[in-house]
Amino acid sequence: MGKIVQCELCPNGCVLDVNQTSRCRTRINKDGKLYSIVYGKPCAVHVDPIEKKPFFHFLPGTKAFSIATAGCVLSCKFCQNWQISQAKPQETDTYDLPPDKVISYTKTYNCKSIAYTYTEPTAFYEYMFDTAVKAKENNIKNTMHSCGYINEKPLRKLCKYMDAADIDLKAFTEDFYDKICNGSLKPVLNSLVVLKEEKIWLEITNLVIPTLNDDMKKINEMCRWIVKNLGADVPLHFSRFFPHYKLTNLPPTPVETLTNARKTAIDAGLKFVYIGNVRTEAENTYCPSCKKILIERTGYQIIKNNISNGKCRFCNAAMPGVWS
Amino acid sequence: MTRREFLKAFVFLWSFLSLKEDSNAEGKNEQLHEAMFWRRVEDG
């Protein structure tokens, strides 16, 4: 046996010689052993409304203690957090925040949950995992916003401690994942199915980018796949694109495109379809049975919540989600 | 903003600011923690 190692965390499967760093920039081969260099060293720490993740059916109106380290397993040309996701950990300012401290801050700031977010939590898997274990012991919920680009074994191990996941389904073609994200679609679809099987509360975000993934035929195909494989209750968030990073040549998504996408998704059978990054009434949750507004929102703020004990206050229909 | 709210916000900010490290010094972030999910590869 030599000193070359292969990382088995994500589908990139980086093979690393001594002193080489993984594609996600957070893992290094030191003398034939693989190490994480971001453990307990987040570069972003905030207290956010859970709605910002976005989670619309998970403890609405509560705060999430949110952390991220530098690094990502993908390199999307439209990344909104590219300054940290595409940075080397050494290039960022970090906090010294081991799992124990995350737990104590989560309590201090009265957060119901911890969110592993902003960049890609798979890139700080060990830190997330140990924190999640401690959180569960302390009755704190764990949530993540992830691209779902992770191998099945580590994902299933994490699922024992994770309560909710918001997965970016960035497009429904291999071509998009290949050319725009430097990854592939299939592992993401597999992760979605695994999360469903493991009974993790799941929401999906799809950033609609003009000309790149705004074909309604493909959006329809994606939504039908979701209904068939994950169920009609999975909330889907269509998010508005703004020019960022390497895609500054494209305009912001027209609101009409987002409205069309939402209609397409509802026609495909999805019951909870939202539009994010723009103020419309598609920020509200509507009861699929009586059609009344169940949760009225403005941005990340809850104006009114008509769900009690997980049921519609008007017609008593059960609402999918985690409400308490 | 009440005095209490102001104090809360101040404590909040202060605790974060005092956490922030001057960590741009080269190599300082390379605190190693053994990774999960990896394997040795045969040479050649």
Ligand SMILES: [Zn+2]
């Ligand atoms: Zn109802």
